[in-house]
Every structure is written in C-alpha cells, then in structure tokens.
Amino acid sequence: HIGQCSAPCDGKISQQQYQKMIEQAEQFIHGKHEQIIKKMEKEMYQASENMEFEKAAALRDKILSVKSIAQKQKMANTGLGDCDVAAFVRAHDEGLAQMFFIRGGKMTGREQYRLHSVENRTRSEVMTEFIKQFYSGTAFVPKEILLQEEIVPEEKVLLEQFLAEKRGSKVLFTVPKKGEKQKLVDLAWKNAMISFEQFGERLKREEQRTIGAMKEIQDVLGLPDKLERVE
Numbered sequence: 001h002i003g004q005c006s007a008p009c010d011g012k013i014s015q016q017q018y019q020k021m022i023e024q025a026e027q028f029i030h031g032k033h034e035q036i037i038k039k040m041e042k043e044m045y046q047a048s049e050n051m052e053f054e055k056a057a058a059l060r061d062k063i064l065s066v067k068s069i070a071q072k073q074k075m076a077n078t079g080l081g082d083c084d085v086a087a088f089v090r091a092h093d094e095g096l097a098q099m100f101f102i103r104g105g106k107m108t109g110r111e112q113y114r115l116h117s118v119e120n121r122t123r124s125e126v127m128t129e130f131i132k133q134f135y136s137g138t139a140f141v142p143k144e145i146l147l148q149e150e151i152v153p154e155e156k157v158l159l160e161q162f163l164a165e166k167r168g169s170k171v172l173f174t175v176p177k178k179g180e181k182q183k184l185v186d187l188a189w190k191n192a193m194i195s196f197e198q199f200g201e202r203l204k205r206e207e208q209r210t211i212g213a214m215k216e217i218q219d220v221l222g223l224p225d226k227l228e229r230v231e
Contacts, residue, residue: 033066044059086188093119097115098191141167
C-alpha cells in the first residue's frame, strides 16, 4: 500500500515477475549496474509517454541512486576482476581486520572482524591466522587475494592448496607494492584504522552481548560443550 513492496506473498505479482526482481537484485549486488539502469530508463520514458509522471519521477530518483552507488564502487583499474583485499591494525592484544570484496572490478562489499591475542605474534602470523579462519567459513574464493602482509612461508603452500581445491582452480596470494592493488590494500588498512579507533569499544560491547546470549542459549539447551556457531 505504501509502495515499498510488490507483495508476492499476497499474489500481487506472478512468480515470473518475482524471479525477475531476484535476478535484478543479484545483478545489483554483483555490480552489474548498467543493465539495471537501462531497464529503468526504458520504464521511465514509457511512464512519461503514458503521462504517469509520478511513476516516471520515482524511477528517475532510483536511477540517480543507482548511478551514485555505481560511481562509489567504480575502480580506476577495470582489469582487477574478482579479488579479495585483506588488511588489519592492532594495539596490544586487540586488533581489527578489514576485508574488501571486488567483483568485476568493482567493490561489492566489505566486512570487519575483531582479532584477539595478537600481541605475541608477528604481522605475518596474524595475517596467516586470519586468512585461515576467514576462508574456512566462506563459500566463494576469488582467483586472487591481495594481502597487507606475507603469509608465513611454512603455511603458504598448504593454504594455496586448500583454497585451490575449494575454488577448483589456482588461487594467488599477492602483497602489492605499487599501483591500484596497493591503493586498495592501503584503503582497507585505513578503513580498519578508523573503525578500530572510533568503534573499538562499541564492537567490544556488541561482542560481549553476543557471547552472553550464546552462553544463555547453551544453558537453556543443556549443551555440555561450548556453543560457538549458530545458523
């Protein structure tokens, strides 16, 4: 009624129409904005010809929003393709890792992770441990992973083999020293630094609430072992 939902569960659109919406959402997430913009522009012009000016104006605003997002995601080097970017900061025994996800040469997402007990480890050891944990729990592995620090030599071969098996083809670890790839790593590091400084205490409080909730669930269900994951 307020124009925020196509109401598929109420039968307002067909299954085929709903599937098209899902496909558009997938295109948007993967950075394929051009196709979406062209489709909306065609609908906008059609609405204008039909004198549906409110609909045309709404489509115009959506097009501007998509273009704005596309501009922010655009990378100077379109040859980047699919890759992940990993960087981190630390202070004493706490740290924060930043991941960027580049798909088709555009940034499609980013995530942050708190790091614990990092005070007695080298930077390479911290990077290696984080990469091991991150990719053990993710389904997609890109062909290249840009790193702030080198992987520990003794573990690099095993990690490459593990990720190659998961991906089905070779995976390359790169610690860039110049160019657009280095700029991406630097940007990830700066994001991690800002978040670590500004939101460190908030992240800690949120994590404590999560740990507390998990402990409560464990007690209610009478689970003997530590509850570490819920899906």
